[in-house]
Amino acid sequence: MSPDATPDPYADPIAFGQRLKILRTRRGMTRSQLGGLMGMSDEWVKALETGRRKVPRLEVMLRLAEVLRVRDLSDLTGDQSAHVALFTGPGHPQLAAVKSAVDAFPVATVREAPPAEHLAARLAHAWAARHKSPEHRTVLGGLLPDLIRDAQVAVRQADRAPDRRAAQATLAEVYSLAQFFVAYQPDAALLWRVAERGLIAAQESEDPHAIGVAAWLAAQAHRDSGPAHFDAADAVNLETLRYLEPLLPDATDDVLAITGALTFEAGYTAARRGETGTAWRYWDQARKLAKRLPDDYYHPITSFSRAIMGAHAVTVAVELHAGGESVRQAARADAITIKSRPRRARHRIEEARAYQLDGQPDVALATLDKAHEAASETIRYNGYAKRIILEEVEARQPERRRRASELAVKLGLLAQ
Template sequence: MPSDATPDPYSDPLAFGQRLQILRQRRGMNRPVLAGLLGKSPSWLKQVETGTLQTPKLPIILRIAELLRVRDLADLTGDQSMHVDLFVGPGHPRLAAVKAAVDAFPLAASDHEAPSTQHLRHRLDRAWAARHEAPNHREVVGALLPDLIRDAQLAVRQADTAPARRAAQAVLSEVYSLSQFFVAYQPDSSLLWRVAERGMVAAQDSEDPHAIGVAAWLAAQAHRDSGPNHYDAADAVTMEALRYLEPHLPDASDDVLAIAGALQAEAGYTAARRGESGEAWGWWDKAEKTSRKLPADYYHPVTSFSRAIMGAHAVTVAVELHQGGESVRQAARADKTVIKSRPRRARHRIEEARGYQLDGQPDTALATLDKAWEAAPETIQYNGYARRIILEETEAQQPERRRRASELAVKLGLLAA
């Protein structure tokens, strides 16, 4: 290997500091940025990376893992007994069947007649509704997806007119969008990107503003969750989609208006990840104004965008900006509304828990994660932020807090019963 080659953080033996430096550089994050997010000085971080200071304690290690999106703690610590997946949940039992349906590439003519687009749309609507209503939403969606994917693909192949093909592409795009919700945070990142890209291609071929907006919304999330190097790509997708939707908005349906609002909220989320407070809250304001144009009881079937969700978005913006007190204030306001979707409600509880943790209220954070578990266990099981908080509190000095955190860790499969 050439002497100037980048070391591999997964090879042994490498000290913690060396692993940290390599993983930080691969994420495109400089020392001042990471140090600031940790509440430390750049010189402190340099001393950790060079081995002048000892390996930090577990709470700091977990925070570093969160900021660098380290999937397995062993990759950062080098301790092969610490295999804990943070930002990838367990592989779902139905993942293989969904993957097989996505990967299938039948070219021969089929003797099976594709369902009508109207029939597929009805099945898809029922699948979205089932996802929002089920605490075990991955199990429910995973059971429906293989047949939905195959039938939607077949409908596109058998469409015999341009309008019919565009309508089928719109449905196929949204089937891929539903698939992305299932595949996200599972141990197959290449499948996630395959689904996201196919969804975007089908949406563009459909020329349907709603399908294009949904595909862009999900693609932006995939880029942003890939780390700081991909924030610009997330913004590019979001802004291009908003520019495309703008001329459609004066006469738009509620669904198209809502996906524009969801994209505005996503722009704020990415800005908050960057630490750009004014930009983040500015986009939140735009999204809030868009939500006011929707009926009071409206709820977008994919993104959950609505008047009721804006409080939850405010909590997320404050948390991503590391504004603990503001997170708690926004959480108190948001709890006055009811989020209909169980997985979205669980995610909101996790964001609230992050806010309480930032504000120095770990007991309240754990109690809030309990509420997330009650709403949708399959949301919290796959959420890296929740896993980080729980693991951190299993090391708490207070016995009662340690017990509560350990019980949650066992539920999530982080610790043996």
């Protein structure tokens, strides 16, 4: 290796501090930024990186992994016996089948496309099944391969320009559904392929709702890639909002809702940056858009609605690491009103993060139990839930250790 090359923390037997510095640099973070997100100083980070401070205890290590979006704890510790995937799920049995369908290139296929109405009905059924099932990835894994292939063929076989645009809108929505399945699974390249194809199909459709949904998911993919990608998330998000804004006076409920969802996403990214005022300003703008929707309206993809704004408030407060405010927002939010089981489970996980931030680990574990009841395949793939559980497995209190261990077994973190 060249003396000027950056060591690879995944291959070279280097010290913890060196790993920390490399991973921080790869995320595009300064010592001050990392220290601020940890509630510490840049000198604290420097002391860790230079070896002047000892390797931190487990709860601090897990927090570092969360902030740096480290996929596996051993990548940070260097201890391969501590192999724990944090932000990547275990890989669903149907992942290969979905990947095969995404990768197909149906140029000369003899497969006949189903009627547009039939394809739309199947897609609506798939969304409804996802929202209702606690094992939503398993449900989608069975539906997506044929749905993807048929939507691809429908675009290829559309003869008239209006039919082709409508087929592209359907294909974009199928890719959006696929992104929900692929997210947090161990194939980042596939996730980006799905996101990019969704954006292209949406643009070809010229359908504002399809464009908004594809941008909403692309912004999330960028943001979840770490601080170095926050600007890219904002670029996609804010450009799409500028496109949608002139349409709002006469917009359908679905277009109004995806605009609200995108507005909140801008606040979510701001909260990740630690920009308190900006985060809450976007949240308030999203709440005003939600108030223009009917009381019982739920966006079929994002769950954006009046009811979801309480859950969004919890997320903003948690991302800003405001423990007391997070708990206050959690008390105001009513998870029962969230119709989608995966979205309800995600909200319970955000509540658990709030209680953990506020020094209430027992309540956090009880809340994660509720998340598991709502949608087991949401919590199983969620890095924040894993972090809380792994931290409490090391707790001094026997009862807390027992509850955390039971959850760890449910999630497959520990063998039974």
